Amino acid sequence: xxxxxxxxxxxxxxxxxxxxxxxxxxxxxxxxxxxxxxxxxxxxxxxxxxxxxxxxxxxxxxxxxxxxxxxxxxxxxxxxxxxxxxxxxxxxxxxxxxxxxxxxxxxxxxxxxxxxxxxxxxxxxxxxxxxxxxxxxxxxx
Numbered sequence: 189x190x191x192x193x194x195x196x197x198x199x200x201x202x203x204x205x206x207x208x209x210x211x212x213x214x215x216x217x218x219x220x221x222x223x224x225x226x227x228x229x230x231x232x233x234x235x236x237x238x239x240x241x242x243x244x245x246x247x248x249x250x251x252x253x254x255x256x257x258x259x260x261x262x263x264x265x266x267x268x269x270x271x272x273x274x275x276x277x278x279x280x281x282x283x284x285x286x287x288x289x290x291x292x293x294x295x296x297x298x299x300x301x302x303x304x305x306x307x308x309x310x311x312x313x314x315x316x317x318x319x320x321x322x323x324x325x326x327x328x329x
Contacts, residue, residue, distance in 0.1 A: 240277050242288055245269055253303035257281055261309045261328055263291070263299040274299045274313045276328055291326045301328075 241247035245267040254260035258281030266275045271294040278286030295316040303309040312325045 235283060238279070238283065238285060240264070240279070240285070240288075241266055241275065247275075249297065249299055251299055251301045253301040253309055255303050255307035256305040257307070259307055261301055261303060261311075263301045263311045263313075265297050265299055265313075271295055272297055274311065276301075276311055276326075278328075289328075291328070292324060296324070 240250075240262050241264055247264045247266045249265040250262060251264070252260055252262045260279045261276060262279060263274060263276045265272050273290050273294065274292035274296045276289050276291050280286075291311055292313055292315055296313050297315075299311060299313045301309060301311045309328045310325055311328055312323060314321050315324050316322075
């Protein structure tokens with residue numbers, strides 16, 4: 189008999205992904221890195237970090253894509269207090285922030301963003317429609 193079972197340690201299921209322990213810390217570090225790295229794209233120098241998501245509710249799962257001139261689009265999952273939605277914001281190469289845009293309906297997560305060299309971007313995410321999970325997309329910025 190496996191000794192881990194005797195002491196009550198859980199065995200991972202075959203094919204199951206390991207639980208992401210410390211996900212909040214990982215998110216905080218990822219967002220911090222994003223906020224520090226982003227202004228350095230255009231000038232090669234670091235500037236003061238900018239907060240991309242609005243205050244008031246939690247935000248997570250940040251993703252970013254940039255074009256050849258250093259302009260970027262960031263997407264993330266944000267709680268409105270009851271449901272999750274996908275939000276996006278543009279960031280110019282000079283560091284100017286665009287307005288926050290809510291791109292999805294209710295019950296959305298797993299945002300991803302891609303951009304080409306000319307700045308054409310598309311965001312995709314998963315959304316629960318009450319019966320099934322669906323993949324949705326929105327061109328941007």
